Amino acid sequence: MKYIAAYLLLTSGGNTSPSAEDIKTVLSSVGIEAEEDRLSALLTELEGKDISELIAEGSTKLASVPSGGAAAPAAAGGAAAGAAEEVVEEEAPAEEKEESDDDMGFGLFD
Structure with missing residues (x-):
């Protein structure tokens, strides 16, 4: 993905046919070392093609990819979040009991 992003950055900047060295320069400017095999594979696939x-x-x-199934997980996620809130509310009083048990009936200055 980073190679494609660098390629697109160069083409949007006016370089209609970025070379491997151009892409390496962009990637190295953000501290990424380019892998030769991936870079050459990308350039081979894009050779002679118009990016637009x-x-x-x-x-x-x-x-054409169906994307109508996203509503069901969101609804399930909301239900799970509601259940998690109930669990937290039930556990909160238990924690208070534990705190009162920690002092074993003695105060700090007794």
Whole structure:
């Protein structure tokens, strides 16, 4: 992902065909050491292709992915959070009892 991000950063800056050295320069500016095999694989895949066309094609493919199932886990997460609050409320009085047991009936200045 970092290689693609560097590639996109360079293309948005006006470099229509970033080289491996260009990408290495961007990555090294933020302290990332580039792996040659991943970098060459990316450049091989993108060779001769227009990045804006690839993004448009990817957007249409992403639009066809069903994403309607996200509501059920959110509802379950809300129910779980409510249950967790109940557990915390039930445990709070137990902690107070433990604190009173710690002094074993003696005060600090008795």
